[in-house]
Amino acid sequence: MKHLLEEEKKINCRPVRKSLKEYARGIAGGLLFSFPLLFTMEVWWAGFMATPMQLLLLVVVTYVLLLGYNRYAGLRADTSWRTIIIDSVEEMGIGILISFLVLLMLNRIQFHDMALEEIMGKTIIEAMVVSIGVSIGTAQLGVSSEDDESRPEEETNDASGTKWSLDMGLVVLAFCGAIIVGGNVAPTEEVVMLAVEAEAIHLLVMALASLFISVVVVFFSDFKGSVEKAPDNLVYGLIVDTCVSYVVALAASAFSLWFFGRFDGVSFDVAVAECIVLGVLASLGASAGRLLIR
Incomplete structure (x- = not known):
């Protein structure tokens, strides 16, 4: 319990500058790994044709993958599951936001011509790959010396x-x-x-x-x-x-x-x-x- 409280305190006290850098890396990773899909017509059509059950299944599978990635690679081995769950939700949220804004920029979302279901379908399908890219980008595109030093030695022992x-x-x-x-x-x-x-x-x-x-x-x-x-x-x-x-x-x-x-x-x-x-x-x-x- 003491360990969890100390970790939560560290997260709450994390400098704004460091948080912004992590978000920037996440956005870069999300775009880097997902731009081809964001420009693919077949994915746009899949968003139009997908059923609510398919979209729900995709969200669940993607979230499980985010949990797994953050547990085994994205975060330190001593990170609590509470932090992993919160970070995974954040990454999925960033993925949804990036997907929506890029599709809006490309004129693939048109509020006056499209039903809400179609907009949600396109955004959710694109966002799932983007969110995995966000997770990878946050963890891998810029590992600082501080992160390396904070890894406990017992992790390898x-x-x-x-x-x-x-x-x-x-x-x-x-x-x-x-x-x-x-x-x-x-x-x-x-x-x-x-x-x-x-x-x-x-x-x-x-x-x-x-x-x-x-x-x-x-x-x-x-x-x-x-x-x-x-x-x-x-x-x-x-x-x-x-x-x-x-x-x-x-x-x-x-x-x-x-x-x-x-x-x-x-x-x-x-x-x-x-x-x-x-x-x-x-x-x-x-x-x-x-x-x-x-």
């Missing part, structure tokens, strides 16, 4: 006792990365066209390329957060980590394609092909996203 938490964090971050990257392409007709026209050999090559991308990014890219496995664990680590990343990428692809109606009126084979096609991009996002927790 107790790693062996939190393996399950670490694995869950990897899955959550991989899913966030896959949604951010793959979600920009999921609404487009090109995914369906490529899936319909692809032959079995093309799909096999796409799947192998996705696996290869995951291996390169996570193990051999020398990106910040990439890992070097010991020789005796190299093969096992390559197989397990790569398969997890690809499965998460396919799951994110399937969810994105389903939400934007890309499974409507197509056979099961075509739906699977769509997931493999989008999985090439999503696997890149999943692999890069996993590095945020390393």
Whole structure:
């Protein structure tokens, strides 16, 4: 209880300048990761066609992802769940505001011609990806030395006792990365066209390329957060980590394609092909996203 009170006091006493910098980073991240979607016609149509239940499901899924990201990567390991919940709500609110203002600027929201349901649908669909970008931007675009120094040493010393938490964090971050990257392409007709026209050999090559991308990014890219496995664990680590990343990428692809109606009126084979096609991009996002927790 004392720890929570001290943390709450620190949050309440946070300088206005620091808060403004965090908001600025969040806005920059939101725009950086979501501008392609904000300029995509298929997403505008999805906002017009989406049902209230679909929008509610999207909000819930996005909020869970924000909670997961802030728990495992966006905030310090000793941050309370109360702070994580509040920050996630703030990020979603900023995402909604950014989406509304950008769509208004682009003349995609017209109060005299559109029903309230259509305006809300467009804004909510766009805002969900924007809010994930806001969360990433706040945490990653400008980490100060003060933030680095405030990380407790026991965070690294107790790693062996939190393996399950670490694995869950990897899955959550991989899913966030896959949604951010793959979600920009999921609404487009090109995914369906490529899936319909692809032959079995093309799909096999796409799947192998996705696996290869995951291996390169996570193990051999020398990106910040990439890992070097010991020789005796190299093969096992390559197989397990790569398969997890690809499965998460396919799951994110399937969810994105389903939400934007890309499974409507197509056979099961075509739906699977769509997931493999989008999985090439999503696997890149999943692999890069996993590095945020390393």
